[in-house]
Amino acid sequence: MLGAIVLVGGASSRMGEDKARLAWNGLGAVERLARVAGGLGADVVITAGRGEFGFPRVDDLPNGNGGPVPGILAGLIELTARGCSRALVLAVDAPTVSEEDLRPLVEVAPPGAAYQGLHLPFFVHLPCAAPPVLKSVHDLITLARLARPPAPRGAAERLRGANTPPERARLLRALIRLEREQNSLDNG
Numbered sequence: 001m002l003g004a005i006v007l008v009g010g011a012s013s014r015m016g017e018d019k020a021r022l023a024w025n026g027l028g029a030v031e032r033l034a035r036v037a038g039g040l041g042a043d044v045v046i047t048a049g050r051g052e053f054g055f056p057r058v059d060d061l062p063n064g065n066g067g068p069v070p071g072i073l074a075g076l077i078e079l080t081a082r083g084c085s086r087a088l089v090l091a092v093d094a095p096t097v098s099e100e101d102l103r104p105l106v107e108v109a110p111p112g113a114a115y116q117g118l119h120l121p122f123f124v125h126l127p128c129a130a131p132p133v134l135k136s137v138h139d140l141i142t143l144a145r146l147a148r149p150p151a152p153r154g155a156a157e158r159l160r161g162a163n164t165p166p167e168r169a170r171l172l173r174a175l176i177r178l179e180r181e182q183n184s185l186d187n188g
Contacts, residue, residue: 001044002106003084004037005075006030007068007120008092009049009060014163020051020092022168025176029095030055037088039099040106044082048075068120069134080126086112087128091120094161096175101155113147118159122146 008020008030015022024032030053034045047057048071058078060070072089079087088106090097105113105123114122119137124144134140141148151159162168 001084002037002040002042002086002088003044003046003079003082004034004042004088004090005072005079006033006037006045006047006053006055006090006092007049007071007075008047008051008053009068009071010093015093015165015168018051019162020047020049020053022095024095024172025179027095028053029092032095033090033092033097036097036099036102037090040088040102042088044079044084046075046078048072068137069140072137072140073134076124076126076128085126087124087126089120089122089124091161093163094121094159096158096161096171097121097155098158101152101158104149104152108147108149111145113149114141115151115159116148118151118156121159 010019012019020029022029030047034055037045045055047053047055049060058074061074076087088102102121105121108123110125112122112124119141122141124146128144158171162171
């Protein structure tokens with residue numbers, strides 16, 4: 001069973017407002033990511049970090065390191081408890097990723113994969129043999145021995161996501177353009 005974790009716990013200091021609360025062409029970031037995860041077969045979607053978004057949620061594990069690792073570990077524990085055998089870990093600041101961007105990750109054999117040069121998103125088979133104290137997502141990826149395939153052509157900006165208002169503006173324009181094109185095709 002596939003589960004997905006949407007990491008919502010960042011400070012959003014460079015964005016100037018909570019990235020998890022931003023709307024992306026009419027849908028919230030968490031909802032967009034949940035839809036993509038569902039399209040890839042996720043049976044369970046949870047959020048890790050602060051705030052309520054209409055999905056089951058876990059608090060970050062206390063470890064003093066900050067960053068996304070405490071949320072990732074809490075989410076992996078929760079998905080394992082819910083019977084998931086695989087986990088897709090997504091950052092709320094990358095809500096314009098598509099199923100096509102992520103499909104190569106979820107098709108990788110155990111133990112899983114993360115794209116070259118990126119720490120998020122990543123996919124891992126559970127249970128993950130990561131120790132409870134890690135300093136970085138890079139450490140988790142390395143210790144879990146995840147494969148590092150190249151990202152799909154043209155997906156890098158969507159996969160990196162938006163941490164600043166100019167990055168958000170670029171991704172939002174591209175999303176609106178893409179969704180208009182899809183609507184034209186669907187209605188044409």
